[in-house]
Amino acid sequence: MTDKTFLFVDSSAWISLVVINDINHQKAVSVFSSFNTKTKLYISFFIINETITKIRKIFSQEKASELFNQYKKLEKEKFLTILPVDRNIIEKGVALLSKHPTPNTFSLTDATNVVLMEKYHIPTLFSFDRDFKKLKTPYLSILP
Numbered sequence: 001m002t003d004k005t006f007l008f009v010d011s012s013a014w015i016s017l018v019v020i021n022d023i024n025h026q027k028a029v030s031v032f033s034s035f036n037t038k039t040k041l042y043i044s045f046f047i048i049n050e051t052i053t054k055i056r057k058i059f060s061q062e063k064a065s066e067l068f069n070q071y072k073k074l075e076k077e078k079f080l081t082i083l084p085v086d087r088n089i090i091e092k093g094v095a096l097l098s099k100h101p102t103p104n105t106f107s108l109t110d111a112t113n114v115v116l117m118e119k120y121h122i123p124t125l126f127s128f129d130r131d132f133k134k135l136k137t138p139y140l141s142i143l144p
Contacts, residue, residue: 004034007143008042008117010127011050011109018055018067024128027144031126041080042122043071046109048082083116106131114140 016028035041048071056064074080093111100106110131117125117140125132126143133142 004124004143005038006040006042006122007124007126008113008122009047010113010125010129010132011047011054012128013126014043014047014051014067015054016128018051018063019058027128031144039079041074042083042116042120043080044083044085044109044112044116046085046112050109083120085112085116089115089119100134104131104134106134 012024013028013031016022016024017032019025022028048068052064052068055067071080071082075082089112090108092115093108096111096114097106097108110129113125113127114132114135114137116122124141124143128144132140
């Protein structure tokens with residue numbers, strides 16, 4: 001059973017939500033609309049970096065700024081927590097990457113997501129990135 005109370009939201013989920021012609025757009029809309037007032041979302045500064053960069057590239061700075069403002073609004077409403085990525089998190093992420101040698105598309109951001117989820121006891125990841133399913137991590141459940 002997937003816990004939908006505490007979720008780490010990967011950049012792929014945010015991008016699919018914003019990009020209407022994305023293959024996973026309808027799934028993203030469905031999952032995001034299933035959240036209620038008890039749902040607590042988590043992201044990191046790395047996720048903000050990935051999503052803002054991608055949305056800026058696809059659309060415009062204006063659209064990227066809108067998304068950033070949405071993050072700030074959700075954070076102010078206590079619906080979203082933005083987790084810091086410090087040197088320790090990065091080092092643990094690099095160590096996790098070394099367990100999954102190239103060639104693959106598992107990124108440092110992906111690895112820091114997993115490290116942060118473990119550190120903050122966040123049981124569920126909302127992501128459309130298939131690389132996470134390759135991880136065989138017992139404490140990580142993936143939505144959808």
